[in-house]
Amino acid sequence: MPAKLSVNLNAIAMLRNRRDLPWPSVEGLGRIALLAGAHGLTVHPRPDQRHIRFTDLPILRALIDDEFPQAEFNIEGYPSDDFLGLCAMAQPDQVTLVPDDPSQATSDHGWDFRKHSDFLADVVARLKKGGCRVSLFADGDGDAEAVALAKQTGADRIELYTGPYGGCYDAPEKAAAILEQLGATADAARDAGLGVNAGHDLTVANLPVLALRIPHLAEVSIGHGLTADALEYGMAETVRRFRRACGEKV
Numbered sequence: 001m002p003a004k005l006s007v008n009l010n011a012i013a014m015l016r017n018r019r020d021l022p023w024p025s026v027e028g029l030g031r032i033a034l035l036a037g038a039h040g041l042t043v044h045p046r047p048d049q050r051h052i053r054f055t056d057l058p059i060l061r062a063l064i065d066d067e068f069p070q071a072e073f074n075i076e077g078y079p080s081d082d083f084l085g086l087c088a089m090a091q092p093d094q095v096t097l098v099p100d101d102p103s104q105a106t107s108d109h110g111w112d113f114r115k116h117s118d119f120l121a122d123v124v125a126r127l128k129k130g131g132c133r134v135s136l137f138a139d140g141d142g143d144a145e146a147v148a149l150a151k152q153t154g155a156d157r158i159e160l161y162t163g164p165y166g167g168c169y170d171a172p173e174k175a176a177a178i179l180e181q182l183g184a185t186a187d188a189a190r191d192a193g194l195g196v197n198a199g200h201d202l203t204v205a206n207l208p209v210l211a212l213r214i215p216h217l218a219e220v221s222i223g224h225g226l227t228a229d230a231l232e233y234g235m236a237e238t239v240r241r242f243r244r245a246c247g248e249k250v
């Protein structure tokens, strides 16, 4: 089965937050994504609300419930008390726990399962009691022992951190080596009984090879590259619309 696409709306929210205006609309772009067949929406609210605002969460939950009941809402973040409170309020279908420090510009590593397994086991139990699937952000370094520890926390899935793979867009040999490590981690997860998601810096260029190496990939969450493409492929029509608005016959 093909991997399901969950569209990450963080980049849209970041653009919206440049002004005190309601566009681009996080809800509106989320609706367009789901109408186009995306299987879900992902948000990664950070404590400073620099892109997704906490007030976005109930709106996106309602969008899915009211118009796209088959779709899933995935919330990602570090499991602080505030974050867990947001999850209790927004009732996501999946929570992806990420070991982010609030000062990080973006997510750049997975959990250290040797160090944090007790903490994660508590959080996973709490979230699962609330009825959602739990996924843990994991380095794709082929460490099967770490994957086994991830399984022991009670989590349902891991999400492979694909940033280093995405960063090799101009170094195919390096990308191939990283892909092999990601594949080995995904195989270990499958063998341990964990589902496998993936995300960070995935693009239409690097995704097909990843999906080929990991045929059991359940879900990919994509924001930055997808938003870049949406701008590029939507730019020509948008310029025509604005030329018309200027009075040109286009």
Ligand SMILES: CC(=O)[C@@H](O)[C@H](O)COP(=O)(O)O
Residues within 6 Å of the ligand: 008, 010, 011, 043, 044, 051, 076, 098, 105, 106, 107, 137, 199, 200, 223, 224
């Ligand atoms: C966990 C992960 O890789 C993504 O959630 C990523 O952190 C997206 O967030 P930004 O778009 O804010 O970088």
Ligand SMILES: NCC(=O)COP(=O)(O)O
Residues within 6 Å of the ligand: 008, 042, 076, 159, 198, 199, 200, 201, 202, 221, 222, 223, 224, 225, 226
């Ligand atoms: N979980 C990864 C994600 O949601 C999107 O990351 P990116 O495509 O914005 O790098």
